[in-house]
Every structure is written in C-alpha cells, then in structure tokens.
Amino acid sequence: MINREGLHYTKEHEWLSIDGDIATVGITEYAAEKLGDIVFVDLPKVGSSTTYMKICGEIESTKSVGELYAPVDGEIVEVNDVVSGNPELVNHDPFGAGWLIKIRFTELPALLTHEEYAALTGEG
Amino acid sequence: MGASFTDFGGWEMPVRYTSDLAEHHAVRTAAGLFDISHMGEIFVEGKQAAVFVDYALVGAASEIAIGRAKYSLICNEQGGIIDDLIVYRLGQNAFLIVANASNKDVVAAALEKRAEGFDVEVKDESDSWVLLAIQGPNSVKILSQITSAPLADLKYYAISEAPIAQVNCLLARTGYTGEDGFEIYIPVESAEKVFNEIMAAGHDHGLLPTGLACRDTLRLEAGMPLYGHEMNLDINPYQAGFGKVVRLDKPDDFVGKAALAKLSQMPPTKVLVGLAGEGKRAARADYEVFVEGSDSSIGVVTSGALSPTLGFPVAMAYLSADFAEADTPISVDIRGARTPFTVVKLPFYQRAKS
Numbered sequence: 178m179i180n181r182e183g184l185h186y187t188k189e190h191e192w193l194s195i196d197g198d199i200a201t202v203g204i205t206e207y208a209a210e211k212l213g214d215i216v217f218v219d220l221p222k223v224g225s226s227t228t229y230m231k232i233c234g235e236i237e238s239t240k241s242v243g244e245l246y247a248p249v250d251g252e253i254v255e256v257n258d259v260v261s262g263n264p265e266l267v268n269h270d271p272f273g274a275g276w277l278i279k280i281r282f283t284e285l286p287a288l289l290t291h292e293e294y295a296a297l298t299g300e301g
Numbered sequence: 302m303g304a305s306f307t308d309f310g311g312w313e314m315p316v317r318y319t320s321d322l323a324e325h326h327a328v329r330t331a332a333g334l335f336d337i338s339h340m341g342e343i344f345v346e347g348k349q350a351a352v353f354v355d356y357a358l359v360g361a362a363s364e365i366a367i368g369r370a371k372y373s374l375i376c377n378e379q380g381g382i383i384d385d386l387i388v389y390r391l392g393q394n395a396f397l398i399v400a401n402a403s404n405k406d407v408v409a410a411a412l413e414k415r416a417e418g419f420d421v422e423v424k425d426e427s428d429s430w431v432l433l434a435i436q437g438p439n440s441v442k443i444l445s446q447i448t449s450a451p452l453a454d455l456k457y458y459a460i461s462e463a464p465i466a467q468v469n470c471l472l473a474r475t476g477y478t479g480e481d482g483f484e485i486y487i488p489v490e491s492a493e494k495v496f497n498e499i500m501a502a503g504h505d506h507g508l509l510p511t512g513l514a515c516r517d518t519l520r521l522e523a524g525m526p527l528y529g530h531e532m533n534l535d536i537n538p539y540q541a542g543f544g545k546v547v548r549l550d551k552p553d554d555f556v557g558k559a560a561l562a563k564l565s566q567m568p569p570t571k572v573l574v575g576l577a578g579e580g581k582r583a584a585r586a587d588y589e590v591f592v593e594g595s596d597s598s599i600g601v602v603t604s605g606a607l608s609p610t611l612g613f614p615v616a617m618a619y620l621s622a623d624f625a626e627a628d629t630p631i632s633v634d635i636r637g638a639r640t641p642f643t644v645v646k647l648p649f650y651q652r653a654k655s
Contacts, residue, residue: 210305213514214322216607217581235636237583239321239606240514242636268320 179272185285186294189230189246192272193288200249200285203276204236204267207298212238215267220245220256220278227251229286234277236267251282307513314339317512324515325609328478329652331507332437334499335516341405342430342486343398343412347421350394356555357415358388358398359538361548365390370458370475374538374546375408376557380564381534382541384408385526387475389460397460397471397486399432401528415556431492435499436482436519438652439506444483446502448472455483466498477516479523480652518606521615524575524648530586530603531573531617537561540569540619542647571600571619575649576633576642578614583607584633584642590618591639593630600624602633608649615649616642 185193190208194201209215217237227233227247234245256278260266267275289297306313315336317324327333345354354362360373370389374382384404389397400408409425416423435444441452450463455474463472471486487495500508517527526532531541538547538561547561576584584590584605589598605616616633624631629644 213317214320216322217583219582237581237607239325239518239609242585265322 185288333511339402341400380560
C-alpha cells in the first residue's frame with residue numbers, strides 16, 4: 178500500500194512516486210473517479226522523451242477522454258503493459274497496480290504536496 | 302448510495318451509482334432502475350385535444366388508440382426539429398407528451414402558443430411527476446412482485462394506470478435502452494417509496510440503480526437518437542431518418558408542413574448513419590469524418606463510445622449521402638489520428654425477441 182501523503186502531485190491530477198532519478202507516475206483516485214470507468218489507456222513508448230506538462234498519453238473512459246501530462250522532463254524507461262490490457266486497474270487501484278509510466282528525470286519541477294493537492298480537489 | 306450527481310434543468314440527476322459499465326451490463330442482462338425525472342411531462346386535455354396535437358406535432362395523434370403511444374417530433378415552421386417526443390393517449394381527449402429535459406420549457410411554450418384558438422388546455426406538470434424507468438430482461442419479474450397490474454398484457458408502447466407499491470401510477474412499456482422495460486410516472490410525493498420497493502423487489506434479480514452515463518451508452522447501442530446530438534433545429538426529420546414519423550398525409554395543416562413537404566421531395570444531402578470501428582478508441586461527438594485515405598471531409602460524429610456490449614467502438618454520424626451506404630469504409634479523425642471505421646446499419650445492438 179503506497180503512502181499517498183508521501184507522493185508528489187500535479188494540478189493535472191497525476192501522482193509521482195520518486196525513487197532516485199526515477200518517477201513512477203499514475204493518475205489520482207479523484208481523476209479516475211471523475212473519468213468514470215476507464216476502458217482504454219494509450220501510453221508513450223519506452224525510450225521516448227517527455228516534456229513537462231506536454232501530453233504524453235490518453236486515458237479514455239466510456240464518457241470522456243483524459244490526457245496524461247508529463248509531470249517531468251525526462252525519458253520513458255518503463256510503461257505498465259498490464260494496464261494497457263486491463264485499463265480498469267486505473268479505477269480499482271490508481272495508486273498501485275494502476276500506475277502508468279516510469280520516467281528517468283534529471284531535475285524535478287515544482288510539484289504539489291499531498292496537502293496542496295487535497296486543497297485543490299477540495300478533498301482532505 | 303454513493304452516486305455522483307449532475308444538475309439537469311434543476312433536477313439533481315444521478316450520472317452513475319457505482320460503475321457505468323456494471324450498470325450498462327446490468328440493464329442488458331438483468332435490470333436497471335433509472336431516475337429520469339428531468340424529463341418533461343406535458344398534459345394536453347380538452348375537446349379538441351386530438352385535433353390540436355395533430356396540428357402541433359408532425360405525427361398523427363388522432364390515430365393513436367387510447368392507452369397506446371407513438372414516437373413523434375415537434376418541428377418549427379422551417380421543418381427543423383425542436384424536440385423528439387413520446388405521445389401517450391390517455392383518453393379520448395387526453396394526451397401526455399413527454400419531452401427531453403433540456404427542451405421541456407421550449408416545448409411547453411411552443412405547445413401553449415400553438416394551442417391558441419383550440420379548445421384545449423396545455424399543462425406542464427414536470428415538477429409534479431417523478432419518472433422512473435426499469436429496463437432489462439428481468440423487468441417484468443421484478444415489477445410483478447409489487448403490482449397487481451397484468452404486466453404481460455401491457456404491450457410495447459402502451460400505457461395504463463396501475464398501482465405500483467400501492468401508489469397509483471401511470472405505467473408505460475417504453476424505454477430508451479433497447480431492452481424490454483417500463484417507464485413509471487409517479488406523483489412526486491410517493492416516488493421515494495416506489496423507488497425503494499422496486500429496488501427491494503429487484504434484490505434477487507440483479508437489479509442495479511443505474512445512472513445517466515450508462516443510459517447514454519445503452520441508447521447509442523440501440524441506435525436511438527439523443528436531442529442535441531443527432532437532432533437539433535438545423536436537422537430535419539428526413540436527415541435524421543424519421544421521415545416516416547412525419548405524416549404529410551394528415552388531412553389538416555400542421556406546423557412545419559409546407560417546409561417538410563418540400564424537404565420530403567429533396568433527397569437529403571446528409572444523413573444519419575452508424576459507424577463501427579476496430580480496437581478500443583472511440584470516435585466521439587464533433588470528430589470529423591473523412592473519405593478513406595483522403596483529406597476530403599464528409600461529415601461529423603454526433604455520438605460515440607466504446608460499446609460495452611459489443612466491445613468495439615460505435616458511433617452515429619451525419620455523412621454526406623454519397624458515403625452513407627452500409628459497408629462504406631471511411632476514416633474518423635480521433636484527436637489527430639485518422640482511424641478506420643465502416644458505415645453500418647443501425648441499430649448496433651438488438652435484443653433477442655422472446
């Protein structure tokens with residue numbers, strides 16, 4: 178069980194778990210609930226580069242399309258292939274098995290703390 | 302119940318209770334209970350009720366037998382669609398006209414205006430009625446536990462007064478999902494009791510409370526149009542595939558007749574079609590449609606989703622009539638990616654008739 182309070186967040190509803198120079202990225206439970214049942218996840222290719230706040234993937238629910246914004250500059254080192262085949266994992270376990278991508282970064286931009294993100298979504 | 306709500310014309314409406322997909326599948330395989338109280342209930346009563354409805358709408362209301370219903374449209378003088386409606390004949394001189402939530406004020410106002418000179422009364426009673434829809438193959442089984450009404454005798458597109466959970470309701474065998482089911486008009490003060498008793502009766506029959514999100518994917522699979530998507534004031538009934546609903550052969554004049562008579566003689570330049578794709582990416586409303594392998598635009602998607610029942614993307618679109626034939630390959634611009642789809646006949650899904 179991941180400690181949500183120790184994660185970083187973006188205002189685009191991504192979470193980041195930092196381990197050395199690798200950021201594991203997913204979308205928050207709040208975002209997954211807003212989207213509804215997720216039926217398709219389009220993730221970037223391993224080896225592609227990411228630019229802070231540029232779209233690098235898509236998350237589609239029955240009702241709408243959510244964009245995945247790269248939360249850091251860097252390079253994709255791993256994508257969650259299990260989620261591509263089982264997109265409902267993003268609803269069931271957004272902070273765990275529903276993680277999306279891992280990015281190797283050189284520098285972390287300013288990100289939100291758990292408290293700041295909770296304030297943003299109005300959920301404490 | 303953990304539902305997520307949206308405000309719809311002043312009614313707080315449930316979008317979903319738990320999961321859009323679970324709710325969708327429940328309606329296809331068991332049953333779902335929708336609260337669709339945002340719809341507009343407009344009653345027309347009086348000596349000239351039938352003649353008036355014939356004048357105000359494009360269908361032939363006077364031909365509807367008492368206790369039966371018909372799908373109809375209200376058009377403007379230019380033949381544009383103001384709304385699509387269900388017209389129930391409650392008595393010789395009494396009709397119930399059910400309008401879409403977003404249009405009910407416009408429809409009520411248009412009916413009142415058109416009623417000038419007729420001996421009728423138009424009453425918008427939308428705020429006095431709760432409308433619940435139980436839809437799905439187990440609907441009869443569930444409802445029969447809490448009513449003495451002979452459900453098997455109530456035919457498709459029929460309506461009757463019936464006690465549901467000891468509350469006097471109007472019970473109609475209509476719906477918007479492509480499944481068997483009922484729509485129940487309940488006086489607002491008794492609605493909660495009826496809702497709770499239906500849910501209890503459905504407990505062992507897979508009944509789920511179902512929200513507007515799955516209602517949209519269900520109606521899409523069933524090829525049913527949604528006002529604001531497949532219909533609007535700039536669309537005429539012939540484009541929308543509802544030419545047969547327009548009864549130009551009615552003896553008397555009706556609003557829009559002159560324009561519609563002209564339109565009926567001209568082959569429409571764009572028509573509503575179904576599109577089916579591969580993979581998982583949905584073609585959604587407002588996406589542009591192109592000739593396969595070309596930059597020539599031939600239309601626009603009006604509704605689309607990954608079909609929960611079929612597992613592939615389905616959409617409805619207005620296409621140039623030259624490309625509207627079934628099996629025509631076309632491509633849809635899905636956020637910059639041209640994606641192959643094929644024109645197919647509607648509906649996408651049809652239940653096995655028992």
